[in-house]
Amino acid sequence: MTALLALSLLVSIALGAVAVRTLAPRAVALRWPLVLSLGAGLGAGLSALLFFAWMIAFGPGRGFVVAEAILAGAVMLASLRWKRGEPGAADDRHDLRPPTVLVVGLLLVLGAAGAAFASGLMWHPHGEWDAWMNWNLKARMFFRGGTEWRAAFSAALPWSHPDYPVLVPTLVARSWFYAGHETQLGPALVAATFTFGTVALLATALARLRGTGQGLLGGLVLLGTPFFIAHGTTLYADVPLGYFFLATFVGLALDARYGAGTTRFALLAGTMAGLSMVTKNEGLLFAIAVAGGLVLFSRRSLRGFALGMLPLLLLTLGYKAVFAPENDLISTLGADRTLGNLTSPDRYYMTLREYAVHIASFGSNGIGSLPWVLVAYLLGVGISRAELDRPWVRAGAVALALVMAGHFGVFVTMAHELARLLASSLDRLLLQLWPAALFLFLMVARMPNGKPEPPSHARQ
Amino acid sequence: MTAPGWATARARIALALVLLYAAASAAHLLYEVRRRPGHAAQDEISANDRRFERLRAELPADGEVGYLGDPEVAGAVPRDSVAAALLHFRRYLLAQYALAPVVVVESTAPDLLVGNFDSVPRPEPPGFRLVRDFGGGLLLYRRAVP
Numbered sequence: 171m172t173a174l175l176a177l178s179l180l181v182s183i184a185l186g187a188v189a190v191r192t193l194a195p196r197a198v199a200l201r202w203p204l205v206l207s208l209g210a211g212l213g214a215g216l217s218a219l220l221f222f223a224w225m226i227a228f229g230p231g232r233g234f235v236v237a238e239a240i241l242a243g244a245v246m247l248a249s250l251r252w253k254r255g256e257p258g259a260a261d262d263r264h265d266l267r268p269p270t271v272l273v274v275g276l277l278l279v280l281g282a283a284g285a286a287f288a289s290g291l292m293w294h295p296h297g298e299w300d301a302w303m304n305w306n307l308k309a310r311m312f313f314r315g316g317t318e319w320r321a322a323f324s325a326a327l328p329w330s331h332p333d334y335p336v337l338v339p340t341l342v343a344r345s346w347f348y349a350g351h352e353t354q355l356g357p358a359l360v361a362a363t364f365t366f367g368t369v370a371l372l373a374t375a376l377a378r379l380r381g382t383g384q385g386l387l388g389g390l391v392l393l394g395t396p397f398f399i400a401h402g403t404t405l406y407a408d409v410p411l412g413y414f415f416l417a418t419f420v421g422l423a424l425d426a427r428y429g430a431g432t433t434r435f436a437l438l439a440g441t442m443a444g445l446s447m448v449t450k451n452e453g454l455l456f457a458i459a460v461a462g463g464l465v466l467f468s469r470r471s472l473r474g475f476a477l478g479m480l481p482l483l484l485l486t487l488g489y490k491a492v493f494a495p496e497n498d499l500i501s502t503l504g505a506d507r508t509l510g511n512l513t514s515p516d517r518y519y520m521t522l523r524e525y526a527v528h529i530a531s532f533g534s535n536g537i538g539s540l541p542w543v544l545v546a547y548l549l550g551v552g553i554s555r556a557e558l559d560r561p562w563v564r565a566g567a568v569a570l571a572l573v574m575a576g577h578f579g580v581f582v583t584m585a586h587e588l589a590r591l592l593a594s595s596l597d598r599l600l601l602q603l604w605p606a607a608l609f610l611f612l613m614v615a616r617m618p619n620g621k622p623e624p625p626s627h628a629r630q
Numbered sequence: 631m632t633a634p635g636w637a638t639a640r641a642r643i644a645l646a647l648v649l650l651y652a653a654a655s656a657a658h659l660l661y662e663v664r665r666r667p668g669h670a671a672q673d674e675i676s677a678n679d680r681r682f683e684r685l686r687a688e689l690p691a692d693g694e695v696g697y698l699g700d701p702e703v704a705g706a707v708p709r710d711s712v713a714a715a716l717l718h719f720r721r722y723l724l725a726q727y728a729l730a731p732v733v734v735v736e737s738t739a740p741d742l743l744v745g746n747f748d749s750v751p752r753p754e755p756p757g758f759r760l761v762r763d764f765g766g767g768l769l770l771y772r773r774a775v776p
Binding site for chain 1: 640641647651652653654658663666667673675727735
């Protein structure tokens with residue numbers, strides 16, 4: 171059973187890694203750790219889409235397992251043949267020797283985070299409230315439902331948010347079909363893939379783009395964010411969503427660095443943003459915000475981004491039209507109530523105050539919180555002007571600001587019980603953005619060795 | 631101290647600060663590990679799944695079943711009422727999670743009705759007859775043929 175679950179992970183990573191290798195321009199050799207980190211999420215997204223399409227066509231069943239494994243094998247073989255004989259590609263990593271203290275620190279925090287993650291899952295193997303009343307309930311409907319799997323979207327269960335996208339429950343159900351039965355190791359594996367995949371992606375992308383030391387530092391800070399590890403074990407979809415937000419930024423950064431004459435990395439960024447749309451509704455806002463940032467600062471990347479995002483946007487709209495009842499926030503909106511909310515200064519004040527409090531205390535570990543640590547860090551190491559001036563950095567910063575503004579607008583205009591909703595969801599919304607924000611931060615922060623910046627490879 | 635020397639010192643202090651944060655986080659995470667019992671068998675959701683196992687086997691493979699459960703939503707004071715409503719809702723959600731893919735609705739409209747009570751015996755709901763008592767306050771009713 172464990173071997174079959176491991177196979178489910180291997181198959182999706184293989185699909186994703188091959189897709190990343192195929193997408194990467196020939197002249198850019200991405201090393202395997204980065205390819206696998208990107209492939210883990212992209213593969214999970216592809217597997218979820220394939221399984222959902224399979225359910226529509228044939229209904230849920232183990233036939234999918236055989237079909238997907240054959241597909242992964244065939245794609246890998248084809249990729250090996252295709253890649254053979256290609257010109258050797260340059261790797262221009264500025265690989266300064268990382269400080270030993272960072273390596274040791276990362277390993278120690280990784281050990282603590284791994285132990286906390288495993289213990290959290292043993293403590294509540296079904297995850298927390300939203301996981302079992304929403305995501306894993308849908309997974310059970312898919313796995314147990316047979317021809318009636320569409321009951322997962324029953325309007326008789328409005329509290330289960332039947333309009334929510336289904337990447338996470340689809341992956342959980344897929345893991346059970348691989349295992350042959352329901353096991354709590356399935357959702358645990360999905361959660362671990364995204365939690366530690368996010369750390370790996372952050373570290374390997376920063377290592378590639380800014381040096382190994384910066385990569386280790388990124389991994390250290392993210393693993394050391396207690397809420398990130400704890401929330402990973404709740405089996406909610408916020409950490410997977412954060413992975414896709416981060417992967418979008420990584421795609422844009424790779425495009426800025428190596429995308430001369432090609433739209434492939436921008437297309438990868440668009441695909442990752444598209445996968446965020448099939449993970450949670452917030453992904454739609456994020457994708458629009460990134461597109462807005464690119465319109466303002468990096469139009470060169472916009473075409474590739476849109477090409478990658480568009481198919482998934484159409485799929486999302488199609489899903490909403492066919493499967494999803496109306497969103498509960500929207501369905502209860504009325505013009506009078508919305509206008510009343512919009513003109514209520516108290517709601518703005520309360521939302522602003524909670525934003526300030528939650529941001530200031532984000533990542534608290536009992537001794538300090540992250541914003542203060544990172545501000546002090548930036549004062550110590552300084553900012554890399556070359557990185558700060560890159561258009562994608564500005565586009566990314568604008569996208570993050572737009573997403574936060576969008577959430578602010580939703581809180582002010584739509585929320586019924588504003589205080590309760592702010593208390594229960596604001597930290598999670600910040601967590602979704604955290605890996606991408608940390609990536610952006612460490613892309614523009616200078617390296618902690620006090621030495622001059624390596625030569626810039628900027629082409630924009 | 632020269633300018634480059636000061637820059638290096640500042641950078642080292644900055645790095646030390648991040649490492650300090652990470653060390654505190656590692657300690658926090660390990661404290662959480664120690665604090666938890668760490669036994670899956672103790673978790674409420676798995677126990678609930680086991681409680682509903684036999685009832686689930688009696689239900690059809692799909693469709694809707696009704697649901698009646700404790701606690702009563704109206705409490706003595708408003709705060710009791712909110713707490714009771716929350717517990718009632720949680721028990722209903724857990725019943726749905728355990729009984730999926732059957733859709734469980736808080737209604738007596740379907741022909742099959744799940745009773746999830748703190749104590750039994752209970753009077754049969756009007757128009758229903760008891761099919762089986764699974765123990766522990768878990769009952770299955772069927773609409774009585776008129």
